Amino acid sequence: MSQAIRVLLVDDHSIVRFGYQQLLIARSGVEIVGEADSCASAMMLYRSQEPDVVILDLAIPMDSDSEEVQSTAGGLEAIRRIRSYDPQARILVVSGLDSNPYPQRASQAGVLGYVTKKAASTDLYPAVVRVASGGEYYSKSIAQLVDCEEEAYEDNQLSQLTGRELEIFSMIAEGHKVNQIASIMHVSPKTVHAHRANLLRKLGINSNSEIIQMAMRAGILQT
Template sequence: MGAATRIMLVDDHEIVRAGFKRLLDSSEDFTVIAEASTGEEAYQQYQRCQPDVVVMDLSMPPGAGGLDAIQRIRAIDPDARVLVLTVQECEPYPSRVMQAGALGYLTKRCAPEELLEAVRQVSQGSEFVAASIREGMNSKEPTKLSQLTKRELQIFTQLASGQSAAQIAETMFISQKTVHAHRANILAKLGLTKTTDLIHLAIRHGIIEA
């Protein structure tokens, strides 16, 4: 039997990491060697530990979270193998993640066996995308959110999670004025009038939980 696949878990909720760590460590094929709670920490830990697979959430403070972390990790290691495990099921999140260089995309509602199989496939350099996610990615019908730029999608996600303009400005290292400008553009593109409409849209799309 070969050496166990070395995994880094990245999620800003400690209790979530603990659950996934217990599941992964229960298999002789895998061992969790590192954990991180932010995209920046993931980037630093990756350089230090060089895991075989990164299992990463998307929505993490500060800044842009998982998407930026994937791009930064792939910039220093083009062979990095990243599996995204998140609550966000709808487009354009999966497409943007795969374009950034991830090999896999699962939702946190997946069965334990599916997560283990996904990690196994990704560790071998194969893509693994949940069937329901793949169906949405292959749809010819663009979602409203597909109109948003990468930065707008990041700010949309943070606004939908209840963060204020001041909080977003601080974590993304931009001015509150810039946040308000992005917010106005986001509302206009989505045909909405206020932030509460944006939150309701995010709930309907399963981006955040009610």
């Protein structure tokens, strides 16, 4: 390559970012231009560094200054913000969330690749090279999910939720209160309550404890 691929790493765990650095700088043609641990810091660094590729975990907090405000929704929001600022942004998701609806939602949001953390040791470098050139790269198991027939995708209960409902589902599962969620999403508590009512109806459940149980089964929360 004539020029190094400039990469922004976005993950809220410093040890994970360090691991990605080691995987990438061991190969030629990659330069790490910044590290972010939240949606807000990712957006700030994207504006200042204008990287060629963003490596992004979905499970990041909205704001690194507030440990309580953390949700798997942070990554999806970061994708939206970055692509709103730069529709040509090349984003590669690297996530432990390896079942729908997350790969499907990320693909719909405009990412060019999705690598599972389990496959990062082998897939990360080729994925970065591919995405940097404007191509797509998905881990084998993820490609099957992204390319699945719409009918099969609809079998997944969480796929019934809108993007906002999925974000609220994730934040409720992680223990956030209505006022916290409203503050994160810049909406009123009344709007959050309305979304919560809709997602409960769609999922056929009745309480926050059932949301938590479903999130655990989907791998959104770790047991």
